[in-house]
Amino acid sequence: MNPCGRVVDILRSAYQVSIRAFSDDPEKVTQIRWYRARPKAQMMPWASSFGSRVWEERDGEGQEAIGEVYGTSQWRGGQIPSAMPTGGLCGSERQWQQGATAADPIPATWPGTNIPVCCSKPERQDLGGIALGGEVASIIIEKPEGGIALGGEVASIIIEKPEGGIALGGEVASIIIEKAEGGIALGGEVASIIIEKAEGGVALGGLDWNSFDNDATKGIALGGDAVVHVRKHDVGIPGTYDLYRPFGAATPTYTGVDCTLFEDVPTGRGQSPINTVVWTHYLETDADTDILDGCTRTDAVNTLNYADGDEIRIPSSGTTRYVVVFVSQADPGDGQVTRAYLMRHSA
Amino acid sequence: MAVKINLFYNQAAAGWSETYYASTNDPYTLVNSLTDRQLQAFVWFRSSLTQFYAVRASVVGSPRVSYSRLLPSKFYGSNALSVGTDTPDVVSTDAVCKLTGVARQVRRVFIRGLPDDAIKRDAYGAFVPSSSLTKGLDSMLSQIAGLGWQIQYYQKPAGGGITKYGLLLISPSTDHGNWTTLKLNNAAQPFVEGDNVVFQKVPTKYLPRFPRQAVVKATGVSGSFATISIAYPMLTTSFAPANMQVFKRTLLYDPIAQLDFERFSEHKTGRPIGLLRGRSPAVQLSR
Numbered sequence: 001m002n003p004c005g006r007v008v009d010i011l012r013s014a015y016q017v018s019i020r021a022f023s024d025d026p027e028k029v030t031q032i033r034w035y036r037a038r039p040k041a042q043m044m045p046w047a048s049s050f051g052s053r054v055w056e057e058r059d060g061e062g063q064e065a066i067g068e069v070y071g072t073s074q075w076r077g078g079q080i081p082s083a084m085p086t087g088g089l090c091g092s093e094r095q096w097q098q099g100a101t102a103a104d105p106i107p108a109t110w111p112g113t114n115i116p117v118c119c120s121k122p123e124r125q126d127l128g129g130i131a132l133g134g135e136v137a138s139i140i141i142e143k144p145e146g147g148i149a150l151g152g153e154v155a156s157i158i159i160e161k162p163e164g165g166i167a168l169g170g171e172v173a174s175i176i177i178e179k180a181e182g183g184i185a186l187g188g189e190v191a192s193i194i195i196e197k198a199e200g201g202v203a204l205g206g207l208d209w210n211s212f213d214n215d216a217t218k219g220i221a222l223g224g225d226a227v228v229h230v231r232k233h234d235v236g237i238p239g240t241y242d243l244y245r246p247f248g249a250a251t252p253t254y255t256g257v258d259c260t261l262f263e264d265v266p267t268g269r270g271q272s273p274i275n276t277v278v279w280t281h282y283l284e285t286d287a288d289t290d291i292l293d294g295c296t297r298t299d300a301v302n303t304l305n306y307a308d309g310d311e312i313r314i315p316s317s318g319t320t321r322y323v324v325v326f327v328s329q330a331d332p333g334d335g336q337v338t339r340a341y342l343m344r345h346s347a
Numbered sequence: 348m349a350v351k352i353n354l355f356y357n358q359a360a361a362g363w364s365e366t367y368y369a370s371t372n373d374p375y376t377l378v379n380s381l382t383d384r385q386l387q388a389f390v391w392f393r394s395s396l397t398q399f400y401a402v403r404a405s406v407v408g409s410p411r412v413s414y415s416r417l418l419p420s421k422f423y424g425s426n427a428l429s430v431g432t433d434t435p436d437v438v439s440t441d442a443v444c445k446l447t448g449v450a451r452q453v454r455r456v457f458i459r460g461l462p463d464d465a466i467k468r469d470a471y472g473a474f475v476p477s478s479s480l481t482k483g484l485d486s487m488l489s490q491i492a493g494l495g496w497q498i499q500y501y502q503k504p505a506g507g508g509i510t511k512y513g514l515l516l517i518s519p520s521t522d523h524g525n526w527t528t529l530k531l532n533n534a535a536q537p538f539v540e541g542d543n544v545v546f547q548k549v550p551t552k553y554l555p556r557f558p559r560q561a562v563v564k565a566t567g568v569s570g571s572f573a574t575i576s577i578a579y580p581m582l583t584t585s586f587a588p589a590n591m592q593v594f595k596r597t598l599l600y601d602p603i604a605q606l607d608f609e610r611f612s613e614h615k616t617g618r619p620i621g622l623l624r625g626r627s628p629a630v631q632l633s634r
Contacts, residue, residue, distance in 0.1 A: 009415045010355060010401045012362065012618050020525075027524045043416060047375040047404075051413035055353060056405060064411050064578070065525075071556045097412050 001091030004119035005084055006042045009052040014078030018069040023099030026065050036078045048096035066099040085119035236260035244311035247323055256316045259285040279325045279341040287336045293327045321345040348372040348408055349600050355401040355620040358460045361438040362619035367496040368600050374404030374414040386422050388490040392483020393424030397460030400620050426462045439616050443609045446498050448601025454498040457614045466611045474610050488606035502597035511592040518585040520576050526564055527579040536573040538563050548590045
């Protein structure tokens with residue numbers, strides 16, 4: 001069960017308390033924490049047994065089999081304790097009123113959070129800071145030292161750990177600045193500007209839709225009518241490839257296979273002082289595509305033994321050759337694909 | 348089955364509630380069936396800073412199912428604040444009103460969030476509610492009576508006395524890990540499951556947080572003595588109290604038929620509802 005950010009009850013003070021949530025195992029208690037719901041959060045669609053007992057305890061009722069356990073509460077501040085969903089609802093009316101059972105399935109969670117997937121995908125949490133705005137949906141400022149965010153019709157501004165950072169937005173959809181030292185982001189009709197770990201970086205957007213800088217050091221990004229400015233390996237080139245098995249074979253095993261090729265040297269290179277290039281590119285193709293790497297592992301050894309995998313030529317019938325370094329399955333957001341990491345062999 | 352109804356009001360840095368009861372077992376429907384007109388009747392005669400913030404209903408009994416409804420921010424009082432330094436419009440000023448039921452049961456409520464202009468005395472020192480307050484209380488009573496809301500009271504023993512039973516032994520229940528079984532110094536079983544009971548002379552040193560009132564979860568027999576079980580998780584071994592007693596309390600409800608202004612008063616108010624107090628370091632909860 002999870003209210004997914006809905007209003008479960010109203011309180012004067014927030015607290016943490018033990019609850020009995022299982023109708024078939026009253027001995028089992030679980031910790032919950034009451035926290036402040038977002039403005040205009042949805043109400044629960046039914047009554048429940050998990051309302052706060054602060055409104056009932058003085059009535060002298062006995063301890064219920066389901067719900068809060070009397071005498072176990074500890075006052076808390078009411079902040080959002082972790083990632084917070086903004087919609088959805090987990091659990092049935094029966095479970096909310098009569099408790100869950102041990103046989104009820106436990107839903108999976110959104111990656112990196114403890115939010116079940118029956119809730120909507122959680123958003124970043126907002127904590128403190130300074131926010132001046134008109135019709136602001138959300139402004140998040142964490143640990144700013146002198147940071148300022150001023151917005152008109154702002155959907156979201158997020159500034160984390162800036163030292164002297166400034167973000168000014170007009171009709172801004174989102175500006176995110178993290179760990180900037182002296183960074184500046186000015187947006188007019190900006191859809192989003194994201195600057196992470198910039199040192200002295202500057203991003204100015206006029207009619208930019210998107211502008212991203214990651215790990216920039218003294219980098220500058222200026223956008224006029226640009227649609228997307230990305231200083232990372234986010235844009236692939238669609239095309240086709242020929243596959244030769246084994247590497248160096250005289251004739252191709254497959255030809256004209258659809259794929260998207262990504263340049264990925266910044267991620268695939270090693271770190272100083274070794275600077276070994278592990279892969280230079282990767283391609284994504286259909287999940288059931290036949291493509292093989294040559295890596296193996298020796299028992300009880302936590303490294304891979306490298307060997308050439310298939311040979312890939314992109315574009316199809318071209319002369320640019322790549323060796324398949326490693327093959328995995330991935331979901332970049334629109335379905336599962338086969339991702340093959342490549343090292344360019346010859347241009 | 349009855350439902351307890353809490354009406355929550357806020358005014359600036361203060362918040363308070365009023366409590367009524369209704370005869371239903373469906374708090375969700377009760378709360379959501381209140382119309383804007385009905386809700387406005389509870390607040391329009393109060394000061395313009397007073398907001399009718401939320402309505403909450405919870406079943407009296409088991410299971411204690413509850414539902415809360417935050418009201419849209421349009422239910423405010425309509426009476427302007429007083430002008431001048433001699434009428435500070437303190438939120439703690441209230442009108443003490445007597446609710447009388449059809450069965451002539453009486454309960455008093457504190458109607459708060461009033462503008463100070465509504466609170467006056469006449470030339471002889473008698474309290475005189477303003478015409479706006481009088482009209483507002485009338486309209487509020489009209490809604491309360493129309494909704495069939497009730498006051499809760501305890502049944503007085505017909506014989507003019509309460510039968511109290513001494514307790515011989517208090518032990519962890521063998522049927523339920525969070526229950527405690529109490530052996531009565533009485534052979535016949537005076538209680539039935541679901542009875543509301545009240546305890547007196549509880550040795551809190553040996554029974555920490557033992558409820559003063561409880562619901563009988565089960566009845567039984569131990570040797571030649573009757574036993575009852577209540578929801579109290581007893582972590583230690585059995586305990587023989589010296590003078591502890593238990594008696595039955597019956598909750599009854601009387602539909603409200605009359606509301607009479609009695610006097611003005613001062614009544615302490617709590618913090619606002621919904622504006623959670625304080626902040627503490629955020630802690631990531633483990634699953």
